[in-house]
Amino acid sequence: MKRFFNFFIIILSLTLFSSCFEILEEISLNTDGSGEMLVTFNLSKSKSKIASIMLLDSVNGYKVPSKEDIGKALKEAKNHLKTIDGISNIATTSDFDNYIFTISCDFSSTANLDSVFKDLISKHNKKSKTNFNTTNFSYSANSFKRLFSYDESIKRNFYKLNSEDRKIFEDANYTSIYRFENEVEKVTNANAKVSPNKKAVFLKVDLMSLILGEKNITNSIQLSK
Amino acid sequence: MKKILLFTYLFCVALSINAQDLVTKIPKDAKAVVAIKGSNVTDLVSVAEFENSKIGKLFLKEMIKETDGRVSNINELGIDLKRDFYYFMISDSLSLKHNFLVPLKDKVGFEKLMPERQKKKIITDGDLSYFVDSYDNMVMMWNNNMLLMTMSQETYSDDYYGYNDYNVEELTEEVVVEAVEAYYPIMTFVERDHDFGTIIQGSVVTHSFEFTNTGDSDLVITDARASCGCTVPDYPETAISPGQSGEITVKFNSKNRSGSQYKTITLTTNTENGVEKLTINSYVNDEETIIEETEIEEAVIESTEVEIEETVIESTESYSNNDDYYENLRKEREAKKLIADKALVAYAKLTIQGNYANGSILKNSKYVKAIGNSKDEATAWIADLSSIYSDLLQQASYGLGPNYLGLYDGLQNFYGDMSLTSKLNFEKTQVSLKTIYTMNSDMAKYTEAMYNGKMNSNFFKFFNEDKMLGYFSVNMSTQGILEAYPEMMSKMFEGYEDDEVAAFVPIGMRILSLLIDEEGAAKILRGDMLFVLTEMKERELSYTTYEYDENYEREEVTKTKKETLPGFLMMLTSSEGDLFHQLMKIAVKESRGEVTLNANGIYQLNTNELPFALNVMFKNDAILIGTSFEDMVAIKNGKFNSKVGGKHKNLIKKNSSAIYVNGQEIASTFPREIMPNDFKEKIDFIAENTEDVIFKTGKVKKNAMEGEMILNTPEKGHNNSLAYFLNMITALMD
Numbered sequence: 001m002k003r004f005f006n007f008f009i010i011i012l013s014l015t016l017f018s019s020c021f022e023i024l025e026e027i028s029l030n031t032d033g034s035g036e037m038l039v040t041f042n043l044s045k046s047k048s049k050i051a052s053i054m055l056l057d058s059v060n061g062y063k064v065p066s067k068e069d070i071g072k073a074l075k076e077a078k079n080h081l082k083t084i085d086g087i088s089n090i091a092t093t094s095d096f097d098n099y100i101f102t103i104s105c106d107f108s109s110t111a112n113l114d115s116v117f118k119d120l121i122s123k124h125n126k127k128s129k130t131n132f133n134t135t136n137f138s139y140s141a142n143s144f145k146r147l148f149s150y151d152e153s154i155k156r157n158f159y160k161l162n163s164e165d166r167k168i169f170e171d172a173n174y175t176s177i178y179r180f181e182n183e184v185e186k187v188t189n190a191n192a193k194v195s196p197n198k199k200a201v202f203l204k205v206d207l208m209s210l211i212l213g214e215k216n217i218t219n220s221i222q223l224s225k
Numbered sequence: 226m227k228k229i230l231l232f233t234y235l236f237c238v239a240l241s242i243n244a245q246d247l248v249t250k251i252p253k254d255a256k257a258v259v260a261i262k263g264s265n266v267t268d269l270v271s272v273a274e275f276e277n278s279k280i281g282k283l284f285l286k287e288m289i290k291e292t293d294g295r296v297s298n299i300n301e302l303g304i305d306l307k308r309d310f311y312y313f314m315i316s317d318s319l320s321l322k323h324n325f326l327v328p329l330k331d332k333v334g335f336e337k338l339m340p341e342r343q344k345k346k347i348i349t350d351g352d353l354s355y356f357v358d359s360y361d362n363m364v365m366m367w368n369n370n371m372l373l374m375t376m377s378q379e380t381y382s383d384d385y386y387g388y389n390d391y392n393v394e395e396l397t398e399e400v401v402v403e404a405v406e407a408y409y410p411i412m413t414f415v416e417r418d419h420d421f422g423t424i425i426q427g428s429v430v431t432h433s434f435e436f437t438n439t440g441d442s443d444l445v446i447t448d449a450r451a452s453c454g455c456t457v458p459d460y461p462e463t464a465i466s467p468g469q470s471g472e473i474t475v476k477f478n479s480k481n482r483s484g485s486q487y488k489t490i491t492l493t494t495n496t497e498n499g500v501e502k503l504t505i506n507s508y509v510n511d512e513e514t515i516i517e518e519t520e521i522e523e524a525v526i527e528s529t530e531v532e533i534e535e536t537v538i539e540s541t542e543s544y545s546n547n548d549d550y551y552e553n554l555r556k557e558r559e560a561k562k563l564i565a566d567k568a569l570v571a572y573a574k575l576t577i578q579g580n581y582a583n584g585s586i587l588k589n590s591k592y593v594k595a596i597g598n599s600k601d602e603a604t605a606w607i608a609d610l611s612s613i614y615s616d617l618l619q620q621a622s623y624g625l626g627p628n629y630l631g632l633y634d635g636l637q638n639f640y641g642d643m644s645l646t647s648k649l650n651f652e653k654t655q656v657s658l659k660t661i662y663t664m665n666s667d668m669a670k671y672t673e674a675m676y677n678g679k680m681n682s683n684f685f686k687f688f689n690e691d692k693m694l695g696y697f698s699v700n701m702s703t704q705g706i707l708e709a710y711p712e713m714m715s716k717m718f719e720g721y722e723d724d725e726v727a728a729f730v731p732i733g734m735r736i737l738s739l740l741i742d743e744e745g746a747a748k749i750l751r752g753d754m755l756f757v758l759t760e761m762k763e764r765e766l767s768y769t770t771y772e773y774d775e776n777y778e779r780e781e782v783t784k785t786k787k788e789t790l791p792g793f794l795m796m797l798t799s800s801e802g803d804l805f806h807q808l809m810k811i812a813v814k815e816s817r818g819e820v821t822l823n824a825n826g827i828y829q830l831n832t833n834e835l836p837f838a839l840n841v842m843f844k845n846d847a848i849l850i851g852t853s854f855e856d857m858v859a860i861k862n863g864k865f866n867s868k869v870g871g872k873h874k875n876l877i878k879k880n881s882s883a884i885y886v887n888g889q890e891i892a893s894t895f896p897r898e899i900m901p902n903d904f905k906e907k908i909d910f911i912a913e914n915t916e917d918v919i920f921k922t923g924k925v926k927k928n929a930m931e932g933e934m935i936l937n938t939p940e941k942g943h944n945n946s947l948a949y950f951l952n953m954i955t956a957l958m959d
Contacts, residue, residue, distance in 0.1 A: 022770070022771075024771065042769065042771075043767045044768040044770065047836075048766060048790070049836075050835045055835070100769060181776070195775055196775050196776070199776065201777075202773065202777045
């Protein structure tokens with residue numbers, strides 16, 4: 001009986017419910033190089049799918065995390081941030097009704113943010129020789145840089161996933177918003193938009209073209225003095 | 226007199242040509258039989274129709290490729306598609322033998338299929354041709370009437386490559402010697418070395434090594450190789466019978482050679498050693514005195530090659546004691562293998578003759594009764610599962626006997642006399658696969674009790690067959706399960722020899738049955754259940770996303786999107802209405818608003834953990850759980866427009882479980898917008914060409930339980946259900 005219902009749910013979630021999500025990266029940068037960062041994972045649009053998947057123990061051979069698992073992961077991330085110098089005021093939120101999760105913190109320099117990613121990369125990239133850059137953000141001489149070097153291994157690994165799993169990324173997108181105290185003079189990324197008040201830069205990329213290397217989020221933003 | 230003789234002769238010819246059904250080749254004690262009725266299949270779809278279908282064309286293409294164009298249509302295969310194909314399995318305590326019987330029109334077509342390499346291995350014996358594949362324990366034997374393929378699968382733990390044959394060693398030695406003498410062909414040469422003397426560089430010389438097979442069985446040479454490309458050996462490709470002679474011709478080309486030449490020719494044979502060696506020598510006189518450097522090099526390499534070979538030969542000759550041991554083991558194995566091969570060939574010959582003292586499977590009343598004289602296209606029958614288990618258990622219990630710890634007795638109680646019959650039938654507008662389990666009376670008693678549920682007729686008041694996509698019904702008896710289970714367990718462990726377990730299980734089970742009030746438990750849930758998929762409904766779903774003002778300050782907004790959700794109604798029989806209401810009251814109180822009691826007396830479960838809201842209520846001795854609030858209210862007020870015809874009522878009531886899928890309805894209501902474009906056409910095609918599918922498991926009747934899968938196919942556009950499959954494949958394949 002339980003098998004029947006599991007089967008029923010899997011059919012539902014694989015055929016009927018669309019899956020899409022958005023990742024939002026927001027940074028407010030002060031002139032001295034310190035600032036705030038907020039990362040949001042919004043899975044609200046695919047909440048039916050997630051709700052039904054979460055009724056199962058595993059799907060497509062992957063273990064489905066429970067609410068507790070997700071809470072624990074957020075807490076671990078928080079604890080990890082606490083160990084990094086220059087990172088303070090760490091906060092996480094989780095909304096299991098809409099499946100929106102956020103993590104935010106204050107940093108005293110962009111180098112602090114880099115060390116967050118550096119740790120993560122060295123933790124997860126031990127075996128595969130992916131050429132991830134460990135400098136993601138830099139700020140000097142009124143120039144803010146978001147760096148991202150695309151590596152072919154991303155595409156390779158993506159194609160290693162089966163087509164069902166690949167679909168997850170089809171309707172997902174990545175948005176970054178950087179806010180500054182000074183006005184923006186110039187941006188290098190053609191897809192980035194500058195707000196009329198010249199104090200914010202907005203960049204929205206669908207995750208698929210990011211994965212396939214068709215678009216890039218690298219941006220160099222020149223600010224007025 | 227002459228006329229009588231002629232008549233008898235013609236009669237015999239007619240008999241062998243108008244060959245009898247191959248079923249007579251299956252012995253009475255076969256443990257499993259699968260039959261494919263050739264004529265029934267070709268009546269539905271002719272060979273030409275098949276060849277013209279997409280899958281047929283693929284098949285032909287593959288066949289032409291595989292046979293290098295030797296076979297270009299199905300007729301040329303030489304298989305007689307008008308007659309029946311069989312598989313049967315026989316088992317004894319040592320092995321399982323799997324046999325395939327294929328009717329042939331003539332052997333020419335079949336032999337065409339084989340690659341040349343394979344053809345060389347064919348041994349002919351009268352009108353029979355065969356080859357043995359020792360590695361796979363397989364023999365393939367055929368004549369103009371039929372083909373038999375037998376594979377022997379050892380169940381007795383005689384591990385050829387294991388280390389546990391120390392105790393066998395001494396015993397087998399005599400057997401081995403005997404076996405070797407009796408079964409290996411012996412290749413006796415007049416001479417094994419030949420000296421061509423001095424020859425002039427560039428000349429080609431030839432020598433024939435004559436030999437006689439002085440052994441007792443056919444000699445087969447499968448390969449001949451020389452240690453140098455300059456030497457080409459030629460060998461007879463047919464088997465050499467005992468007493469017969471043959472020759473190996475060796476051609477030596479002295480072009481680009483000079484000085485002393487020594488070449489080895491290695492024959493791969495079925496003699497005791499597996500290989501036989503011949504050598505040729507010569508001295509090549511080069512008239513040109515200038516020898517190119519490369520030639521010297523070549524000569525040097527060659528001489529080293531020869532040296533290496535010589536050393537190898539030496540080392541094999543000077544086996545240490547330890548090597549002797551392994552050498553003996555190897556010989557032993559090979560001898561055993563040879564005996565096994567011999568036995569397999571003898572078995573195959575007997576099977577092709579098919580003159581069994583006890584008669585064929587047609588004398589087996591159980592088989593005849595189970596299969597009947599049906600018009601099914603394919604049937605499968607497995608006799609007495611327990612005897613197959615016992616043969617297998619003998620191996621599994623490491624020689625401790627099949628009744629290790631009395632476990633087998635327990636199995637016997639359960640699976641004794643249990644058999645299984647399957648019938649695949651293609652009708653005009655349906656395909657059915659029927660499976661019948663026949664069990665012994667003990668097993669039947671328990672199974673009957675468990676599945677002897679009674680479907681609540683009130684369920685039929687709660688759904689409308691015109692508006693459903695399918696259903697799943699279970700007709701079990703909670704009381705029957707709770708009563709039968711403890712009894713079944715104690716029966717299973719009755720003969721168990723381990724005292725503690727033997728004593729504990731029946732006591733434990735007795736306590737269990739005392740503790741549980743079967744009737745009481747059955748009141749809460751009687752065991753019958755019906756799950757109806759009522760609709761595929763589009764609904765609006767709100768979700769959160771972000772909008773950005775001109776300064777890219779984000780704002781959380783709620784948007785809606787359309788999503789298709791299935792609607793269902795699940796019905797369970799319970800006579801404990803009071804208990805239900807009490808439990809729901811607790812739920813309302815404890816769930817912090819997730820469960821609410823509606824004014825209509827319907828409990829609503831609204832939680833983000835489920836993709837849909839659920840409505841729960843108790844009505845007419847049934848617990849109803851469903852997605853549609855409107856339907857629930859209508860049911861509650863007795864205003865629901867129900868409609869269930871006899872077909873579905875019978876399907877649900879008379880079976881212990883049934884699954885019905887209304888393929889047409891599902892395919893036509895399937896949300897198209899989420900499908901890729903090229904898929905939409907296929908979905909449309911399926912929607913137009915699909916009827917429904919039924920899986921059902923009957924109740925226990927006369928110690929048998931019947932399961933059946935029925936696929937109904939549309940009449941329009943398809944000659945019959947088999948043609949339907951070919952058409953579907955053609956349409957969907959791309």
